[in-house]
Amino acid sequence: MPPEDEDNELYPEDWDTPIPRELYSEYEERPFRSCTRCGESLLEFAEGYQVAKIFKRGETVFEYALCGPCHRGLIDEFSDESKRRLEDYYNEHMQPGLGGEVCGICAQHRDQLHDPEFALGAMCNGSSLLETFMLCNACMEKTNELVSExxxxxxxxxINDNFPGVPANFAPDPLGVPIF
Ligand SMILES: [Zn+2]
Ligand SMILES: [Zn+2]
Structure with a gap:
């Protein structure tokens, strides 16, 4: 059983922070155990793994977890120009260390957003949360304009390969999220 952590609503920068419930797999109703792309057990990867979730009006509408090799593989396929633009954009606009409650780019608190949609990204290792960040939908859309066809x-x-039935242009485009 995963550790219970319902009281843990904070995101302290402590390497031993348990993964908060909102970063669990909604589908599996527990922390992500396997990579969405290759199916390997995430606990096997010493370098950790990435979790991304999109919330709309408090509900999870999209989620995945990627092991290190799959994460790098996905980013490697992006065009060089897109990677450069995204990196430049984040270097310029992203404030690190804001955690999961505040948009890393525009610094709006999630409770203040007019648009009820936002993305959470997190780096995890085993059953620990290393880092988390939030992007509001407006900022996500801006980053999506930066990338090539x-x-x-x-x-x-x-999306098509890993989320059958989800149209790609349903566009929970956390395209910016995976670059971290
Ligand atoms: Zn994988
Ligand atoms: Zn924002």
């Missing part, structure tokens, strides 16, 4: 296509393929 090719990169959009790669993202679309990733």
């Amino acid at each position: 090719k990169t959009r296509g790669i993202w679309g393929d990733f």
Whole structure:
């Protein structure tokens, strides 16, 4: 059984922070155990793994977890120009260390957003949360404008391959999220 952590609503920068419930797999009703792309057990990867979730009006509408090799593999397929633009954009606009309650780019608190949609990204290792960040939908849409058609296509393929039944242009485009 995963550790219970219902009281843990904070995101302290403590390497031994348990993964909060809102970063659990909604589908599995427990912390992510396996990579969405390759199916390997996430606990096997010493380098950790990435979790991304999109929430709309408090409900999870999209979620995945990627092991290190799959995460790098996905990013590697993005066009060089898209990668550069995203990196430049984040270097310029992203404030690190804001945690999961505040948009890392515009610094709006999630409770103040007019748009009820936002993304959470997290780096985890085993059953620990290393880092988390939030992006509001407006800021996500801005980052999605930065990427090329090719990169959009790669993202679309990733969605089609791993989320059958979800149209790629349903666009829970956490395209910016995976670059971290
Ligand atoms: Zn994988
Ligand atoms: Zn924002």
